[in-house]
Amino acid sequence: MNFLMLVALRLVTQMSADQLDTILFWVMIAIWVIMPTFIVYEELMERRALREAEKMSEGQA
Amino acid sequence: MYANIALSMLGSMPTAIEGTSRLIVDIAMFFGLLVIVAMALNFQYGNAGIPNMGCAVQVIIGAFTISAIVMRIMFTVAAQTGVPLDNWNNDFKWIYSNPANVGLMNEFLKSQAVLSMGFLLLSIGLAMILGAGIGYLLALPAIRLRATYLMIVLITVADASQIIGRNVTQISGGTLGVWIPDVFAWYPGDRGVITAVITLFIGLVSFFIFRTMLNSPYGRLMRALRENEVTIGSVGKNVVGIRRNILMFASGITAIAGVMNCYYLLYSNENGYQRAYWTYWPWLMLILGGPGNNAGTFLGAALIIALRRIIIVYKFTIQQFFFFPISYLEDIILGGLLVVVMIFRPNGLIPEKLLYIPGINYAKMVQEEVKVDWRAAPKARQKAAEDKAKKEAKK
Numbered sequence: 261m262n263f264l265m266l267v268a269l270r271l272v273t274q275m276s277a278d279q280l281d282t283i284l285f286w287v288m289i290a291i292w293v294i295m296p297t298f299i300v301y302e303e304l305m306e307r308r309a310l311r312e313a314e315k316m317s318e319g320q321a
Numbered sequence: 322m323y324a325n326i327a328l329s330m331l332g333s334m335p336t337a338i339e340g341t342s343r344l345i346v347d348i349a350m351f352f353g354l355l356v357i358v359a360m361a362l363n364f365q366y367g368n369a370g371i372p373n374m375g376c377a378v379q380v381i382i383g384a385f386t387i388s389a390i391v392m393r394i395m396f397t398v399a400a401q402t403g404v405p406l407d408n409w410n411n412d413f414k415w416i417y418s419n420p421a422n423v424g425l426m427n428e429f430l431k432s433q434a435v436l437s438m439g440f441l442l443l444s445i446g447l448a449m450i451l452g453a454g455i456g457y458l459l460a461l462p463a464i465r466l467r468a469t470y471l472m473i474v475l476i477t478v479a480d481a482s483q484i485i486g487r488n489v490t491q492i493s494g495g496t497l498g499v500w501i502p503d504v505f506a507w508y509p510g511d512r513g514v515i516t517a518v519i520t521l522f523i524g525l526v527s528f529f530i531f532r533t534m535l536n537s538p539y540g541r542l543m544r545a546l547r548e549n550e551v552t553i554g555s556v557g558k559n560v561v562g563i564r565r566n567i568l569m570f571a572s573g574i575t576a577i578a579g580v581m582n583c584y585y586l587l588y589s590n591e592n593g594y595q596r597a598y599w600t601y602w603p604w605l606m607l608i609l610g611g612p613g614n615n616a617g618t619f620l621g622a623a624l625i626i627a628l629r630r631i632i633i634v635y636k637f638t639i640q641q642f643f644f645f646p647i648s649y650l651e652d653i654i655l656g657g658l659l660v661v662v663m664i665f666r667p668n669g670l671i672p673e674k675l676l677y678i679p680g681i682n683y684a685k686m687v688q689e690e691v692k693v694d695w696r697a698a699p700k701a702r703q704k705a706a707e708d709k710a711k712k713e714a715k716k
Binding site for chain 1: 352525623674
């Protein structure tokens, strides 16, 4: 953990403004991608669970 | 060694935010802003059935919080630390000393990263409180009205807020507007990127908050309220109170979009908060994607923002195919798309599904209910009467 923090500290102190921009740009893209991916994943899981619940109740009926 | 490797990797990547990268940052920023508004709208309309046509007023409250309150706090703090700011205490000075004062503030904030972040957090907190406050005020007269009248009242209030901002210069500089100090002045790189990252992060956090609320018992109560508020009232729930709380909460979140828009543009003017942009476009996103689910809201927001940015970026190419000025195309698309969606896909691209709660088998409950055949009841009664008559005849 300390090692990672030291690496991060060195990166932050030695990076130029453009390099900081590059990191933030990719962080921005990551957040932008994570949001819809998570939502689509959750939506698919819920639809699958609903389908399974429906099948189960059909079997019981 | 690892730091050296990382630095060399960074050095080999494209660096300056310009050209296509600038366009991507801009799209991401407006995606973040409009997704916050559309999610809050989905929370109100999609899940609770409150047709909020006053999203613009909630956003404008966020912007006015910065220009009317936070900027004065900033000036006061800076003046206390010895920054030679010009007097800003009357209407004339508030507007005409503003560029010089903001320039001095930006110089001051360059060396004050912690203070700047404090101002940002203060802005967001205050905007949420005032947004919730305006939600409460809107709820007082409007919440007991039927949907159509509620929509009319909220549209009117959104227009009224713009008129107030235009005429009361102490709020946001009247028609001229005011410049806003840069709370990211301490950041050595491009301030657009850091604003977009923070806005998208706020959008992500808002999404998790809304998702948690919608999956909670309160979320189910909201859906029940949307379906039939008479039933909810008849079982002892405070319908007006629930609707007011929803409006207040969503207003608070929507106000954050106004704050981040102000800090992105570094400028606040009532003219930038027209209801076409901050109410009708989020409505189109919601209707296109499908109200009642967050996936639909995100899909709608992504499609509409991509469409608008394509029109803006390729306006000269597209212009040759139309006989009217291309600037009207956005509005035509807004109206046309809304009509097309309402005719062909009234439930949106991703229709709302049955609510799934782990542990509760809703499909089974629905099927059990369907099994009750009420049409067979008269026959059963007739058969029972015949049996009874036969028994009596035997006796």
